[in-house]
Amino acid sequence: MYYELYIDVFFLENLMMDSLILLALDYILKCGSTRGRLFLCAALGSLLTCAVVAVPLPGLAKLFLFHVCINSVMLLTGLKIRSVPQFVKAFILLYVVSVFMGGIMQILRPYMRVASLFYCAAFGSYLLLMRMWKLLSHMAEHQGTILEVTLYTSKGEKTARALWDTGNSLRDFVTDDPVNILDPGILREITELPEAEKGFHLIPYRCVGGDQVMKVFRIEKMCVHAGRDGGDRWVQKPLFGVGEERLSQNKEYEIILNPGILS
Numbered sequence: 001m002y003y004e005l006y007i008d009v010f011f012l013e014n015l016m017m018d019s020l021i022l023l024a025l026d027y028i029l030k031c032g033s034t035r036g037r038l039f040l041c042a043a044l045g046s047l048l049t050c051a052v053v054a055v056p057l058p059g060l061a062k063l064f065l066f067h068v069c070i071n072s073v074m075l076l077t078g079l080k081i082r083s084v085p086q087f088v089k090a091f092i093l094l095y096v097v098s099v100f101m102g103g104i105m106q107i108l109r110p111y112m113r114v115a116s117l118f119y120c121a122a123f124g125s126y127l128l129l130m131r132m133w134k135l136l137s138h139m140a141e142h143q144g145t146i147l148e149v150t151l152y153t154s155k156g157e158k159t160a161r162a163l164w165d166t167g168n169s170l171r172d173f174v175t176d177d178p179v180n181i182l183d184p185g186i187l188r189e190i191t192e193l194p195e196a197e198k199g200f201h202l203i204p205y206r207c208v209g210g211d212q213v214m215k216v217f218r219i220e221k222m223c224v225h226a227g228r229d230g231g232d233r234w235v236q237k238p239l240f241g242v243g244e245e246r247l248s249q250n251k252e253y254e255i256i257l258n259p260g261i262l263s
Contacts, residue, residue, distance in 0.1 A: 010053070011046050016119060017101070018042035020126040022078050024097050025090055028133060031079040041078030045070050101125040146253055148225040153190050154197075160186060162224075162255035163247070170241070170258060172203055172216060177239045178260030179203070179216055183247045186254050190219065194242060203241070214241040224257070235261050 019042040026033050048070045052062055071094060072087075081087045104125035105118075145164040150157055162180075170179040182190070191197050197217035205214050216239055224233040238261055247256055 007050055007054070011050050013118065014046035014049050015042055016122055018045045018074060020101065020122060021094060021097050022074065024126060024129055024133075025075075025093055026079060027130065028093060028097075029079065029086075029090060031081075033078060033080055038078050041074050044077065045074040048073065097129065100129055104128060147257070149255060149257070150223045150225070151190060152220045152222065154220070155190060155192075158186070158189050160254040161252065162257045163253040164259065165256045166259055168256055168258045169260075170205055171260070172239055174201065174203075175239075178258035179214075179239050179241045180258050180261065181243050181247065181256040182240050183254040184242055184244070185246060187242055190240075191217070198237075199239065205241075212244070214243075216241040222261075224262070233262055 019039050022033075022038040022042055023035070025031075026038060049066065052065045052070070057065075071091065075081055075087065075090050075094065079090055081090060101122065105121045108117075108121045108124075147162050147164055148159060149162045150159045168178075168181070170181070171177065172179055187194070194200060194215050194217050197219070199216070199218040201216060202213045203216050205212055218237045218239055220237065222235045222238045224235065226233055243256075247253060
């Protein structure tokens with residue numbers, strides 16, 4: 001049985017797929033390669049693939065060259081791989097990305113009646129992959145900003161989950177100290193009467209509903225448990241304000257930390 005293969009079309013199809021895969025890997029792994037370099041390496045990979053197809057070799061040998069040798073050449077030359085663990089990670093991700101994009105194109109195959117739709121489907125699967133990765137990265141980063149803190153007050157200790165909010169720039173207009181926000185649901189576990197706590201006063205702040213005032217007071221100290229890398233950070237006499245509404249509807253966190261407390 002004979003198959004007719006148009007080597008120019010085969011080269012272009014491989015060039016496009018290799019380029020998209022390398023672009024995706026470069027973005028995910030943050031290698032910092034230029035697009036020109038990635039396209040050149042994709043062209044090299046496509047050229048080597050065409051050469052292997054043209055040479056009469058046993059099937060197993062071709063599979064080894066396709067899946068190990070050529071892919072390794074593209075990764076090493078295109079992504080600035082500097083270590084064995086990084087190469088292994090890139091090699092595994094290459095197949096994950098390939099399976100994802102190939103799966104999307106397989107779903108769309110019944111609708112690809114002309115060659116141009118192949119390129120549209122390939123580019124569309126790449127855009128979908130990037131969109132999903134950005135969403136997952138955003139979720140991971142958000143999860144990473146949820147910290148555990150321990151508050152030390154006149155009523156004892158209270159451990160809670162806190163959101164490290166880089167957008168929280170609220171400061172006390174009197175002392176210019178950063179203000180952390182408490183969920184009103186845990187206020188009674190910290191104090192029975194905020195007005196009787198040290199440093200109690202009202203500060204103005206602006207929200208969606210307009211200008212409001214917030215009750216603020218100080219507690220004895222707070223420990224921010226930043227994990228293995230960051231260790232524990234202690235803050236003496238931090239300033240807390242009491243929010244009017246629940247901070248997180250799903251109770252993901254009970255405190256909003258102001259990054260200024262550690263500066």
